[in-house]
Amino acid sequence: MEVAIGIDIGGTNTVFGLVDRKGNCISEGTIRTDKYENVKDYVKELSEEIFKILSVLDNEYDIRGIGVGAPNGNYFKGTVDFAPNLKWKGIINFAELFKEHFEVPVILTNDANAAAIGEMIFGAAKGMKNFVVVTLGTGLGSGFVSNGEMIYGHDGFAGELGHTIVFHDGRKCGCGRKGCLEQYASSTGIVKTVQEMLDSTIEDSILKNYKPEEITSKLIYEAAHQGDNLAIEAFDFTGRVLGFSLANTVAITSPEAIILFGGLALAGEYIFKPTKMYMEYYMLNIFKNKVKLLPSQIVGKNAAVLGASALVWKDII
């Protein structure tokens, strides 16, 4: 049996799994990312855990490669460069580190690009040559596919839609600038929107029962579900900013579809409806009502592992 190893490196946890060519996750595991001072110890432990799940497989297996999704991952170099949410500083050559334990190709990119390849191989973008995946989590990530190929750009870091500026003097961003899209269209962004609204409105809201720092995107979703006006308005504003940005994005790459992935995308119609409406409102005429806005089809707890494994199935025939 042919398998690919998919690894998703997050700030807190690392999830890994064995995935077959059809996108079945055969086996899975997880270790803490933040427990290891030395990155070599981390890779050693992770490799041992992978060998463990391989050893209990019934069939013989043939590992075709390792796909890794990681923050600030560089496809061309196989490195993770200056990831702010990882313990290990500077440039880490994960591709090389994994090759000390496995004699197979290692393909690494950032998590949003891995999600995009995942959608192309197993999910909502099957058969598409031109599409965009937008991951709405703590931040906003994106992966662009044109002519059937991932846009990694000249340096491997393309797809930073979350750091396009949408408001000229907007909210401060972790990147040191102001008004970046991810400060509005992300779990963190909608929380900030609600905190600002609570600060400035006399309107009643379920969310007034919480301290500002207790607000989460989940609470906002639940409030919206109960018909809370302020929560619904917060989703509307989020969709407006996101829809505006997506209309600008469409003008550049003219995708067949935009796929929303990640935590905030699970809010379903609360986020899809306003995003679609404003996207069409701001859209240049020639693109109006042509671009599909779709939910991810690799949802569920395995999504990140499937995405990472798809890097292998995409590159290896």
Next chain:
Amino acid sequence: MEVAIGIDIGGTNTVFGLVDRKGNCISEGTIRTDKYENVKDYVKELSEEIFKILSVLDNEYDIRGIGVGAPNGNYFKGTVDFAPNLKWKGIINFAELFKEHFEVPVILTNDANAAAIGEMIFGAAKGMKNFVVVTLGTGLGSGFVSNGEMIYGHDGFAGELGHTIVFHDGRKCGCGRKGCLEQYASSTGIVKTVQEMLDSTIEDSILKNYKPEEITSKLIYEAAHQGDNLAIEAFDFTGRVLGFSLANTVAITSPEAIILFGGLALAGEYIFKPTKMYMEYYMLNIFKNKVKLLPSQIVGKNAAVLGASALVWKDII
């Protein structure tokens, strides 16, 4: 001798020429575009003119194809769709029309994409796999190349950077929306900027000697050259808006270089210096000081014909 026919269809004039594989324009001609009520008459006349310049060639020639740059050109269909500045309305299948006169492949795209392919084959982007060409003329056009391929997008209309919105309640655009980049960063845009400035400043300026409707981008350039503060400030503002947009663009496709083409780009340092400065100012850290801002290398009166002919040399081996 192998030649490609390059045709640039403009609203007023059509320029055409024979170009060899090295980018030498062997012979050239022009006809009026706006003289023909019927598009078939136009294509017939144009074809006859092309046969004329072919008939006086010394060497035997082998026509490898026809490349056409045209407003609203659709690469996939070989059509021009609803071009506002052409007489012929609706969808015009130029590829088919030319095939009535020539038995060679016809490759058609919009003028900015043709310019981008021109830079890749003959100009400033030789050897580059990831770059953007921005044409600063009456409007703002753009062509994106990633992974060595033109981004035509799902429907063939990608690259409408000029119609990304940069100001939420900005200048009215011909497309029916507000705040599009081309209302600021184009010959027309800088004229509007100067008109607005003249309206609101008590500052002295050479440009006050003209009626608002007499102002042209050439006059602004000449005034800047004479040290006119208002003209220099107008270039600064134009560069600021363009630089801002280019920084956002870099975050998406991470190009090796951005190449400025067209009338306003000929203003040299007056436009390059502020554009570069603000581009770096607004740039996300990981891209800072990495992306080259270059002038076109297919300048001169043949530029559009060279660009169009390059479509042939790009697609035909």
